[in-house]
Amino acid sequence: MIGRGLDVAFFCGLFCVAVMLQDSGLCAVGVPAAPGKTIRESLPAIVRQLSFEWDEAPPAPGQRAVGREESASARQASEESIGWIEKVVAEGWRPEKAVLAKSLVMVGNKFDSRDATRAEWETGGYRFVVSQTRTVITVVISAVSGDLGWKDRDARTQGALGLAKLVIGDVAPDKISVLPGGKSGHELAPDGAKAILLDSSFVRGRQQEFADGIAVTAAPMDMADPVDLARMARWWRRVGWWTDGKSFGFYTLKIETGPWAGNYEDNPPWFSGER
Secondary structure, three states: OOOOOOOHHHHHHHHHHHHHHHHHOOOOOOOOOOOOOOHHHHOOHHHHHHHHOOOOOOOOOOOEEOOOOOOHHHHHHHHHHHHHHHHHEOOOOOOOHHHHHHHOEEEEEEEOOEEEEEEEEEEOOEEEEEEEOOOEEEEEEEEOOOOOOOOOHHHHHHHHHHHHHHHEOOOOOEEEEOOOOOOHHHEEEOOOOHHHHHHHHHHOOEEEEEOOEEEEEOOOOOOOOHHHHHHOOOHHHOOEEEEOOOEEEEEEEOOOOOOOOOOOOOOOOOOOOOO
16 A cells, blocks of 8 residues: 555545544534633643643542553553654753653553653753653643743744744654555655644644633644545644643644544553553
């Protein structure tokens, strides 16, 4: 299939992606979900929990710290977490792999029976907090010296774009062809996906303003473009973000292949139970 276009069955799968995204309220096809009054209320529940409530939420039943060497699933979850940090955060803005492995915190049943991991570090005058479940990753960035100083909507929009250009990693080319013939224009991201990420989420993203800042979801898919439809099955086409001028956070689903069939409500076991 790679290099020769997608068959009818795969296009049917991609259509299902569009329907599921529309039904979940996670895209702008049809009637969008009603906005909340604050940034927190606008985010998917697990994104809100990972981004804002790690230290606020009371311990859930069965919650416990898990060591990397406790089980094969814990070791694999640790590797997956570090791999996603290396994938999403640019080199030079994250610690070395050995440092991440030593400092990664793993908690079983952290949120609504979801296992979660967290890594924190400071570099370049910024503090990074990366939190993950098996299916979701969030990154929250704040200034070590105080806040980011983005005082109004324009400053927040431009500040977020500028910081994203710096700290989000260069996404490798994705040369899977989605139409017969294998021409570069029919490939998902022949020149790398970072430019597509920045355009779809930070330039054309659907922005909503709240009392405490702004929250943005990625631009709606182009239902007439099979290439863009296929891109929705990649994490870099689904990035959402928010900022209150003090901190900047972005998030996405940990998906790399299609057809995509996940959502922010999924809760597959990770490292505190059977995989």
